[in-house]
Amino acid sequence: MLSGAPALYAGNWSDDIIDYATKSLENPQALSLAAVPLDGPGTAQYVNADFPMKPGSIMKLVTTYAALELLGPGYTWDTDILTDGKLEGETLKGNLYVRFGGDPKLSIERLWALLSELRGMGISKVAGDLVLDGSYFRLPAGQPRFDDNGDNPWAPFLVEPSAYLSNFNLQQIHLQADQRGIRAWAFPDLPQVSLDNQVKTAASAPCPRADDLVWKPAFAGDGAVTLTVSGQMPRDCRVSTYLSLLPPEQFSAALLRTLLAELGIAVAGADRFATTPENAEELLRTTSPDLVTMVRDINKWSSNVMARQLLLSIGAAKRADDEQDDRRTGVREILDWMQGKGIDTAGLVLENGSGLSREGRMSAQQGVALLQHAWDSPYAPDLMSSMPIIAIDGTMRKRLKNTELEGRGRIKTGSLDHVRSIAGFTRDNNNTTWAVVAIVNNDPAWNGQAVLDRVLYSLYYHPPAATAVSQVDNAAGEIPSR
Incomplete structure (x- = not known):
C-alpha cells in the first residue's frame, strides 16, 4: 500500500515501474505507459507505449476534448414544444409535438419546468396526440452494442444513446x-x-x-x-x-404524459413517434447547459451515455446531407481532427466514444500526444477542470488519500473487465506538470489499480529528471495478452 512517506528509490524510473508492474501483474506486456513533462525539467518515459490497448473510459477524454474544439465550449442542445393546431380557450386543438435535439442531460426537472409553462399559458387539454420527434440523430440499425457479462442489463452504465433520451432513461x-x-x-x-x-x-x-x-x-x-x-x-x-427498464422512446413518452397529468394537462390522443411538420408552430423551448458543463459531468463521473450522445452530436453537426450514420460521422470527424494535429491514429478505434467497448483501442503514445495538444489548447482549462482531482472528487476521490499527491493532479480513470487505466495531468515535487497515460490490460486486472497509483506516486516523489528512456522490446509488434 502506498503511504505518504516516499520509499527509498534507486535505479532507472521506467525500469522500476516495469519491475513493479511485472511482479504485480505477472505479465511484462500488461502495462502501456507514456509520461511527458510539460512545463519543467524531466525526461519523457515510454513503456510499451505504441501497443494498441483497450483503454476503458479514458477514451472519454478523446471525445470531450474533440467536442470542445469541434463544437465549441458554448455549444448547447435544444428541445422544442410545437403544435400544428390552434388554441381555443384552454384547449389546444391539434397535436402536441416534442422535438428532441439529442440533449445528453435532459433532466426531469427541466422537462417539468418546460411543461409547466404550457399550464401557465392557460392550456389544460390537448385534443390531439402526443407526438415525439426523435429524428435529430441518424442511426441505422445494427449499431455496435456492448456485450456486458454481468447479470444486470438494466444498469445505468449500459443505457444506450438516443435522440429521445430524457432523465438518462432511469x-x-x-x-x-x-x-x-x-x-x-x-x-x-x-x-x-x-x-x-x-x-x-x-x-x-x-x-x-x-x-x-x-x-x-x-x-x-x-x-x-x-x-x-x-x-x-x-x-x-x-x-x-x-x-433502465423501458426503451428510451417509451420512457420519454411515459415521462412526458405523467408530467403533463401532474400539471393538470390532459392529452386526449395517443402517443406517436413522427417527424414534426414544417409548418408546426413553436410554443416553447428548453436549452441545455453549455458543452463545458456537459464535459465536466462526463469526465468527473464517467457517464457513458452522455459521452455516446456527445459523439452522435458531433456526427449530427458535421454530417453531409447524404450521410446516414451519425456515429460513423462523429468517429471520422474526430480522427480527422487528430490527424490534423499530427497525431498518428493508426490502430485507434473509437467505436462509441465512451470507452465502454470490447473493440476500442488506443495506445499510451496516442493518448499522451493528445494531452500535449490539449495542454496548449485555448480550452485547456475547460478540459482540465472536468477531470477528477486526485483524492478529492469524481472517480479519483478515494485514491491516493493521505499522500502529498492529494489535489496535485487531474486524472481520468477507466475500468472494464481486464482493463484499468488513467490519463491526465499530474505534478511532481518540483512542481513540473506531466501528461501521463497508463493502461493495464491483463487477466485479472484488479491489481492494475495499484500499478497505476504507483505510476502517479513515482512521478511525484521520484520524477525522472535525468534517467534514460526505457522501452520494453516488442519487435514483433504484437498486441499484449489481455
Whole structure:
C-alpha cells in the first residue's frame, strides 16, 4: 500500500515501474505507459507505449476534448414544444409535438419546468396526440452494442444513446423499512412500470446494499414491466437503486404524459413517434447547459451515455446531407481532427466514444500526444477542470488519500473487465506538470489499480529528471495478452 512517506528509490524510473508492474501483474506486456513533462525539467518515459490497448473510459477524454474544439465550449442542445393546431380557450386543438435535439442531460426537472409553462399559458387539454420527434440523430440499425457479462442489463452504465433520451432513461427505485413495514416506490412513477414488493422485514441486522436484494423485471407484450424486489431489510433502513427498464422512446413518452397529468394537462390522443411538420408552430423551448458543463459531468463521473450522445452530436453537426450514420460521422470527424494535429491514429478505434467497448483501442503514445495538444489548447482549462482531482472528487476521490499527491493532479480513470487505466495531468515535487497515460490490460486486472497509483506516486516523489528512456522490446509488434 502506498503511504505518504516516499520509499527509498534507486535505479532507472521506467525500469522500476516495469519491475513493479511485472511482479504485480505477472505479465511484462500488461502495462502501456507514456509520461511527458510539460512545463519543467524531466525526461519523457515510454513503456510499451505504441501497443494498441483497450483503454476503458479514458477514451472519454478523446471525445470531450474533440467536442470542445469541434463544437465549441458554448455549444448547447435544444428541445422544442410545437403544435400544428390552434388554441381555443384552454384547449389546444391539434397535436402536441416534442422535438428532441439529442440533449445528453435532459433532466426531469427541466422537462417539468418546460411543461409547466404550457399550464401557465392557460392550456389544460390537448385534443390531439402526443407526438415525439426523435429524428435529430441518424442511426441505422445494427449499431455496435456492448456485450456486458454481468447479470444486470438494466444498469445505468449500459443505457444506450438516443435522440429521445430524457432523465438518462432511469428510474430510481426506493425501499424503506419503518414501523409500518417495507414500502417501495419509483421516481419518476411511470404507469408502465409496476412494483411487486416481496422484501421481508428482518431481525436487527446491518442495512443491506442494493446488490444484496434481488431485482427481477418481467416484461409484458404490451410494453408494461413488473419489477419484483425480494430479500430482507431490518427496520430503519433505506435502499435505492437506478434501473433502465423501458426503451428510451417509451420512457420519454411515459415521462412526458405523467408530467403533463401532474400539471393538470390532459392529452386526449395517443402517443406517436413522427417527424414534426414544417409548418408546426413553436410554443416553447428548453436549452441545455453549455458543452463545458456537459464535459465536466462526463469526465468527473464517467457517464457513458452522455459521452455516446456527445459523439452522435458531433456526427449530427458535421454530417453531409447524404450521410446516414451519425456515429460513423462523429468517429471520422474526430480522427480527422487528430490527424490534423499530427497525431498518428493508426490502430485507434473509437467505436462509441465512451470507452465502454470490447473493440476500442488506443495506445499510451496516442493518448499522451493528445494531452500535449490539449495542454496548449485555448480550452485547456475547460478540459482540465472536468477531470477528477486526485483524492478529492469524481472517480479519483478515494485514491491516493493521505499522500502529498492529494489535489496535485487531474486524472481520468477507466475500468472494464481486464482493463484499468488513467490519463491526465499530474505534478511532481518540483512542481513540473506531466501528461501521463497508463493502461493495464491483463487477466485479472484488479491489481492494475495499484500499478497505476504507483505510476502517479513515482512521478511525484521520484520524477525522472535525468534517467534514460526505457522501452520494453516488442519487435514483433504484437498486441499484449489481455
